[in-house]
Amino acid sequence: MSPPPAFDATRRYRLHPQVALRPEPFGALAYHYGNRRLVFLRAPELVELVRGLGSRPSVEDALSSLPEARRPAFQRALASLSRSEVITEVGGD
Amino acid sequence: MPDTTTMAPSGPASPIGGNAAAEAADHEGQGLLVEDDMLVEEISIDGMCGVY
Numbered sequence: 001m002s003p004p005p006a007f008d009a010t011r012r013y014r015l016h017p018q019v020a021l022r023p024e025p026f027g028a029l030a031y032h033y034g035n036r037r038l039v040f041l042r043a044p045e046l047v048e049l050v051r052g053l054g055s056r057p058s059v060e061d062a063l064s065s066l067p068e069a070r071r072p073a074f075q076r077a078l079a080s081l082s083r084s085e086v087i088t089e090v091g092g093d
Numbered sequence: 094m095p096d097t098t099t100m101a102p103s104g105p106a107s108p109i110g111g112n113a114a115a116e117a118a119d120h121e122g123q124g125l126l127v128e129d130d131m132l133v134e135e136i137s138i139d140g141m142c143g144v145y
Contacts, residue, residue, distance in 0.1 A: 040134040077132035084135055 005089065007079040009063070012090040014054030019086050021047065030086045037084050045070075046077055053078075053087060 015021070018034040027041040030050075041047050049062055056062040059078055063071045081087045 038136045040136065041132070042134060043132050046132050073132060080133045080135075084133075 004082060004085055007059075007082040008089070009059040009075055009078075012054070012056065012058055013078070013082065013087045014090050015050055016085055016088045021051070023047070030081075032085055035085055037086070039081065039084050039086055041077075041081075046074060049074060049078070050081065050087060054090065 016032065016034075019030050019032050021041075022029040022031070027043050028047040030039040030041055031037075032039075041050065045066065049066070053059065053062050059075065063074055066074055078087060082089075
């Protein structure tokens with residue numbers, strides 16, 4: 001299985017179709033039925049960001065709804081989710 | 094017949110009741126429950142389950 005392409009915040013991403021999100025008090029559990037990875041999303045804001053990714057033209061645009069001080073950390077989190085294939089680039093499958 | 098009426102509690106409000114929302118709002122203003130560098134955690138479950 002080839003690794004996912006490098007994360008590009010200027011591109012549009014979405015929740016991977018094989019991923020199920022289960023809301024939890026701390027945020028959500030993400031389970032990938034394809035690669036069987038289990039990922040904790042430990043902030044409700046991150047869960048909301050991930051759910052809304054597909055409706056924004058780019059990750060940068062999606063991050064603009066967050067306070068500027070938090071954007072770098074959330075971008076790193078999204079990059080990590082991309083490596084785990086929890087999110088995927090739209091049109092990149 | 095004994096008096097079954099209950100007395101209303103006196104004294105300061107229970108912290109579980111009226112002050113909980115104020116405490117939560119104050120907590121949110123003070124800082125994050127989870128540091129931003131700990132937003133994502135991947136758990137390895139390979140080999141932990143033998144039922145398919």
